[in-house]
Amino acid sequence: MIRELKTLVAVAREGTFAAAGDKIGLTQAAVSAQMQRLQAELGFPLFDRAGRSARLNKMGHQILEQTQVLLLLYDNLGSATAGVPASVVNIGAIASVQRSVLPDALAALHRQCPGCRTRVLPGLSMELLDMVDAGEIDMAAIIRPPFSLQSDLLWTTLAREPFRLIVPRDTPGDDWVELLSQQPFVRYDRASFGGRQVDRFLRKMHLPLREICEVDELDAIVKLVANRVGVALVPQTAAQRRWPAAVRAIDLGQHTFHRDIGLVHRSLASLSGPAHMLLQLIAGQVQGLQPAR
Structure with a gap:
């Protein structure tokens, strides 16, 4: 059965x-x-x-x-400790959250709830959103989708991450329009919510592009720019205190757009005690990080 x-x-x-x-x-x-x-x-x-x-x-x-x-x-x-069933918290998380705030939040949870178990599932924002909706996981740390959530799902914003144009350190000029128009472009994958934001921005600005590569992983995009493959529009994540030495970031000024990172979950009343605690711990970790300019 x-x-x-x-x-x-x-x-x-x-x-x-x-x-x-x-x-x-x-x-x-x-x-x-x-x-x-x-x-x-x-x-x-x-x-x-x-x-x-x-x-x-x-x-x-x-x-x-x-x-x-x-x-x-x-x-x-089979997860009982001293006769008390262990609580299992299932959380999905995009890669940038797994690498930044999630490990410290999980460590704090296990210190405060030594009897609980956690399971972290990686994935793209859309996949993880579907898993929360299907009840397969308790919550997911994702990019806010460009559409309204189902009525029984709640959103807790963790951070607003501004997009920057990143270019190789030795590339001259600070005019982001000119650089995007003239330099090879490394695109943030359009299958992701963040990549869709970049795509909408570029279509709105009507900029001519010379695309050379399309990648989902943000770290890979930054490394490609550092290796002079091209320029890219990427979010400055909450954990991005400084850019690599081979890269410099250019502010988009009044045209700056953001991606919202947050937790999607059902009502707080439906979450177990450890799941509610993990939600608060993740939020606390994010608040302790200030993105560098």
Whole structure:
């Protein structure tokens, strides 16, 4: 039954049996068979099928909510200390948060809650947002999406990170428009929320570009600029106290735009004590960092 319940969560998240199967390593036929067994055990249908989509019906949504609680309890089995079940906090985080504030916040949590367990899942902001929405993780530290969150999800802003134009240290000039127009451009991947912000900015400014590379990882972009591959528009993260010696940053002035980094989660009342504590510890770590100019 646990296997079928985990598959149900995947189907609810992905929207089709085929996509759920791709996500969890099963064929579409195997997913369909598991869902048929689950519905037979429960005695009622869970889906309204329309074409290839698998939409949960009213009972399906109720079962999904109960399933998420059951799977959390199941994950806690065997994690007892002195007869008290350990609390598990599942958090997703984009790479820049994992490298900066998250380790210190986790260390503080484990000092204050020695009996709890934590699990960190890496990923892109969109993937992690979907996991919070599906109830697979408690919270996620992500870039704020360019659309409204579902009504049952909450957003806690951690930092506003300004975008800068970074150029090789020995590149002459401080006119960012001229540099973007004349130098090779290393683009922040458009599949990410931050990359979409860069793309919207460039389209708004109508700047001619000579694109040479498109990369998702911010550290890789900075290193490419340091190696004189081109110039790039990147956010100055909360942990970015200084740029590498081979790079210099140029302020965009009145055209500066920002990416918001924050935690997406359900209501505070639905979070466990350790999860609520971790949220506060992460916020405290970010507040202690001031981005350099």
